[in-house]
Amino acid sequence: MKVSIFSTCLVDLMTPKVGIAMVEVLERLGCEIDYPASQVCCGQPTYNSGYLEDSKLAMKNMMLAFESSDYVVGPSGSCVAMFHEYPKIFKGDPDWELKAITLKEKSYEFTQFIVKVLGITDVGASLDGTATYHRSCHMTRLLGEKETPFQLLEHVKGLHMEPLKNSDNCCGFGGTFSVKMPDISEQMVDEKSSCVLDTGADILISADMGCLLNIGGRLSRKGEPVKIMHIAEVLNHRNPVIAKGGSQT
Structure with missing residues (x-):
């Protein structure tokens, strides 16, 4: 294909x-x-x-x-x-x-x-950690896609997913919105960041880098060590194989 x-x-x-x-x-x-x-x-x-x-x-x-x-x-x-x-x-x-x-x-x-x-839900990925997922507004509301990221994340071995409160709320990025309305955007990303922290997750996943850069930037300024990962990076991740004798392969 x-x-x-x-x-x-x-x-x-x-x-x-x-x-x-x-x-x-x-x-x-x-x-x-x-x-x-x-x-x-x-x-x-x-x-x-x-x-x-x-x-x-x-x-x-x-x-x-x-x-x-x-x-x-x-x-x-x-x-x-x-x-x-x-x-x-x-x-x-x-x-x-x-x-x-x-x-x-x-x-x-x-x-x-x-x-x-492709009709695939398990791509053979593995990632140890606790994560939460942010839905992007345009993917959810305009493209109308709500399920496929979760169907794929469900099959990532070692990954525990925590639900994100107010998951449908915008993160405040909105492309030019964050530039035109910075004060409102700041309040929105603060609310989203707080919801991420409330999950206790050490990884924030999304399918849109605009959202991840916005939320990740706010978390970084707050000194919060939450790792941001695009879902492509998660699905491409594989835990190292421990060979006999204890060495990684």
Whole structure:
């Protein structure tokens, strides 16, 4: 199965290890990976800020970048959800509406693709620790995906999951929202951080790096040693095998 990677801006520029983890998991599951080099931003930041026509330039570029792809998989429900908005944005456009529909129909968030397309819930991962999971707003509300991350985490050996209070609440990032409304955003991330700490978890997992960078940054400023991990990193993790004689392999 051929899969094109949609890296997203945050992963590409700030946390490339997440992209590497995603690729390694998909390759281990038998996928043939490519990376269209002409991809750029999906257009979401400017679109959400009201710059529709300017955003369309980036959107058209993305439709062309992935035009020959069989499947498009990204490590962000938020960014993939933006692809799913393209048909509405280009509705009635004789040159771009069909391309927008085609991209939407073959685009999946990482965990969504593994469970719903590959039909796999156990990828052979193992990670010792106690974790909690933050649902991102766009993945849950816009993409409509609520279950696949939990279906995969349930099969990670050694990992104990604690439920997160007010899990549907926004962390306060919201892309440009955190820049335009910093005081409100700070209160929101404080509330989310407190809920994370209340779980007693030593790992915070999510499927969107924007949320993780926001919550992780706040926890770090508070001096709280909670590790943040994108779910791709969790699913790519394997506990070392202890060989006879006590050495790790």
